[in-house]
Every structure is written in structure tokens, then in C-alpha cells.
Amino acid sequence: MDDFVVVGQVSRPFGLKGWSHITSFTEPAANILSYRPWALRDEIESESVAEWNEVVNLQTKSQMDGFLARIEACKSRTDASRITGKLIGVPKESLPAPKKDQFYWFDLIGTKVFNLSGTLLGCVDEIFDSGAHSILRIKADKKEIMIPFVSKTVREIRQGEQILVDWESDW
Numbered sequence: 001m002d003d004f005v006v007v008g009q010v011s012r013p014f015g016l017k018g019w020s021h022i023t024s025f026t027e028p029a030a031n032i033l034s035y036r037p038w039a040l041r042d043e044i045e046s047e048s049v050a051e052w053n054e055v056v057n058l059q060t061k062s063q064m065d066g067f068l069a070r071i072e073a074c075k076s077r078t079d080a081s082r083i084t085g086k087l088i089g090v091p092k093e094s095l096p097a098p099k100k101d102q103f104y105w106f107d108l109i110g111t112k113v114f115n116l117s118g119t120l121l122g123c124v125d126e127i128f129d130s131g132a133h134s135i136l137r138i139k140a141d142k143k144e145i146m147i148p149f150v151s152k153t154v155r156e157i158r159q160g161e162q163i164l165v166d167w168e169s170d171w
Contacts, residue, residue, distance in 0.1 A: 003037055004052050004089035008032045010069070013081050018074030020083060022060070022067040030114055033060045035094060040071075040086040045154060064123055103159060105134075113138050113147070113163045115156070121145055121169055136163070145169070 011021035011058045024032040041051035057072035063136045098104055105127040113136065127149060129135075134149035147153055149169050151158025156164040 003092045004041075005092050005095065005104075006087050006089050007035055008081050008088040009085045010040070010088065011042070012084055013077045014063075014068055016077050018068070018076055018080050019068045019070045020074070020080045021063075022069050022088065024067060030062065030067070032088070033062065035090040037090065037094070038069075039072075039089045040083060041089065043085060043087050103157060107138075107159055108157070108163065111157075111160070111163050113165055115165055115167050115169065117168075119169055121147075121167065122167070124163065136165075145171075 006027050007022045008022050011023050014020070014021050022032065024030070026032045038055040038058055040055060041050045042054045049128070055071045056153070059070045061068050070080075071083070074083065077106075086169045095104065108124050110125060113124060113125045122138040122143065122145060124136055125134055125139040125144075126137040127134055128137070136147040136149050136154070138145040138147060145167075147165055153167055154163060154165050158164075
């Protein structure tokens, strides 16, 4: 099962009947409840390969403070504790197409980043939310650059080709 995208993680057991709290990595967070099918795998280092295991008979629901899920194999709190920490993935093709000028972050990983002078700053290694705004983490050799992922800084995105930023390499 290749081409899965991580959309969340199993947090901790809930109750006695095999339910688990779910941490959503989607925006908006409730989108995780609509994606199917789910698959689980262990959280691993990026260089390792882990197999996705498709979830059978998944139940999901919103809870006041988040989301819950229960898979058929989990009948008790003990069963649910065995999947704590597992990543939740869905097939890439099951995600809706992004709207114009919107991108899935995972599609930008590995994209070359150039500044307005045409200097290659490196490639996108990670995108994360800092609270105030999102951040592009750019890696080039042993150097790392953090660039705000905002329209004032990110001038153009050509998915699969390059990202053009108003940023100098020595900032």
C-alpha cells in the first residue's frame, strides 16, 4: 500500500470499549473524519520503510474536545492502547483536489526554493505551523533556513518545479 499521506495520529485510549482519541493533522481538523480508507503504521524515521495496514470497520465521531475512532480489532481499552502512537494515513488519491492557488503541504516537500536574485536556497524539507503563521524549513547541504510561508515572502509556487521567495540566503 504505497502513496499514503499521513493525516493524523492515534493519541490515547478513551473509555473501556476500544475507542481512541485522534490527533488530526488536517486543516480544518474535522476533515480527518471524512477521509477513507484509513491505514495505520508505526511512526518511523524518514529513511526507514514501514508498511501501512488498512483499517477494517472504522467508526469515527466528534467529541467536545476532539475526535474519537474505533477499529474493529479494538474491543477493549487494552486493545486501544496497542495502537497508541500509530500514524493514520489515507491514500493520496482519496484527497480532494486543492483549489486554485492552494497546495497540499506534502506536495511541496522536496521543491527547490529560489530567491528573487535567482539564488538556489535549497529544498523544502518540512512545512509546519508556528502559531502565528506557517514556516518553510529549507535544507541545503548542512545549512537550514526558516522562511515564513506568507504571501509577502512566498511570491510564486510552481508545484513540482520551484518556489520563488523574497528572502536572502544570509538572513
